[in-house]
Amino acid sequence: MATRSEATMTIHSRDNRELPPTQGKIIRVIWDKAERTRNALRTLGTWLTFTFAAVFIPILHWVLVPTLFVASFVLALDKLNETMRSEGGTGECPKCHQTFKVQASKWATRVTNNCDHCHEDLELTSNYSDYPASE
Numbered sequence: 001m002a003t004r005s006e007a008t009m010t011i012h013s014r015d016n017r018e019l020p021p022t023q024g025k026i027i028r029v030i031w032d033k034a035e036r037t038r039n040a041l042r043t044l045g046t047w048l049t050f051t052f053a054a055v056f057i058p059i060l061h062w063v064l065v066p067t068l069f070v071a072s073f074v075l076a077l078d079k080l081n082e083t084m085r086s087e088g089g090t091g092e093c094p095k096c097h098q099t100f101k102v103q104a105s106k107w108a109t110r111v112t113n114n115c116d117h118c119h120e121d122l123e124l125t126s127n128y129s130d131y132p133a134s135e
């Protein structure tokens with residue numbers, strides 16, 4: 001089953017390294033093996049449907065069908081190995097000290113984001129102490 005939990009992130013400015021870091025929070029989703037298998041099969045099904053649909057496109061089907069067929073398995077394998085994802089959250093900008101929205105990301109341990117107010121280039125890294133040991 002997918003578990004959602006709050007994780008704290010340390011926020012650094014990528015442009016002004018001398019600014020003291022601030023803190024933010026993201027919601028991360030962690031999938032168990034059964035959920036990852038379901039996600040992978042769903043991805044495989046979706047992309048095999050696109051592959052089948054591409055059969056009916058004249059001329060282009062010579063390229064699309066083999067490409068999409070291989071991509072279906074590559075993307076499903078990628079989904080099978082995806083254990084964690086960030087659903088986004090909020091953080092305090094180290095430069096303007098306003099609260100900004102952290103975008104959802106495939107990566108839950110290191111995220112780059114821009115401040116909504118001053119557009120500062122920010123880097124968020126997880127505080128590893130609150131991450132469980134990987135399976």
Ligand SMILES: [Zn+2]
Nearest residue numbers: 093096115118
């Ligand atoms: Zn800012």
